[in-house]
Amino acid sequence: ESGGGLLINQAIHTIDYLQDIGGEIKSISGGISKLKNVDLDIEDTAAIKLEFNNGIEAFFSGTLCNFSNTSISLKVYCQGGNYTIRDGQLFLNRNGEEKILEKDEKGEIKDYYGASHEIEIKSFYDSLGNNEKLYLSLSESLKSLKIITDIYERGDLK
Template sequence: MKQVRFGIIGAGILAPLHAKAIQENPTAELAAVADIDKEKAEKFAHDYNINKVFTDYEAMLLEPIDVVCLCVPSGMHARFAVKCAEMGKHILSEKPLDITFRNMDLMINACKQAGVKLGSVFQRRTLPHFLEAKNNLDSGAIGGMMMINAYLKYYRSDEYYASAGWRGKWELDGGGALMNQGVHGIDLLQWIGGEVVSVKAYTGTLTRKDIEVEDTAAAILKFKNGAIGTIQGATSVYPEQETSIEINGDEGTLKVTDSKVEIWESMTNQLAAPQLPLPDHDGHAIIINDMVEAIINDREPMISGMEARKSVEIILAVYESARTGNEVILSEFHPFESHRDKGVSS
């Protein structure tokens, strides 16, 4: 079987997760890394036994690689992705897909026009507790969904924000408690609960005065199926908590976190809380394996560009509602544009 050859752009804190996952897959090869910091790129290449090292990512794209993993700041994804697509490379982007509608739509369109795959990393979808909760809701085990709530309360230290100059800045981070940290939980919320139709929200920078973006956010969501949802997000809650999703049906409740089942009860069904072992990986391995299979079998990745766009759409609606004080109707906000001809926004 043909080896699927990967290159990584960006040798920062997320790149090792990609590298380890690629090297665990027998049909994948980690062939190259690119980073403008030569010393960082060379150290990363040494640590993961990578033969080709570049400070110019466009030079890396001339190599016979099949997939590029984007591990660069969130607001830079599109500028790299468009060039990768033009060079015929499949793309696996870290979350979020990007931080603006224009950039996300440019990425999606560029990949479609070039005939390459675009996938995104939302590895919490692969965790057994969230998978089991979605399956039970879909099967009607707790009746029809009435409410779904995402609790996304984390802690980020001064050292975290100091580790990279773009952190906490609107230009490249695109947001804080929601866009950077909470995006995984918001992806789970819409993946499990279904289409969100409107948002009313409040955000603030309540405890950290050294960042531009929000450290606290709360939102009420209406779903297409009539249910109501809430989001509570923060980056200044100590001690931080696990990502938690609570689903209230008209016949029961499911509440799960990254590592455990907290509530698993139904009035009408004999629901036994699943005894699910925690995986021995963080989910990147499943995402990488899926990308390899998508290329070999010529299908869409597990989490396509259009699918990854949904969580960012909700977050941008939260920011718009907080800015204006109005409810935001998503269908009227920023529908996907299949013919964007403007350049990447900065």
């Protein structure tokens, strides 16, 4: 009825971010579950740890059980501070001071979609019959899909 669960419908974009930052996956642990929609065959909650070949570790958690839409928050910890993507903005926090580095100029689309949906859809239609290169290649798209498929194949849905 829903077309897919949390990972494939909502979280794939966050997993795109993590894969872009971390690179090739070394291992995946954690699990997916049905906390609210127990009668459906899909997950509504996930807690996943990704370890990358370069030593970077990432932790992802997400749920469809919120009472209202909330934007994603992605935080990257670095030696001299941390970067956060939240509410369509990129922040740098150094020594307790936060400053905005970049804003996502979304236009007239839903806030949680971000600007890339509009760019990708336009790129797809422009490429039909014009031999133009897609905004995001198929090989890049398949990387995040493989991560999600690997999580599903673990069989940890409870």
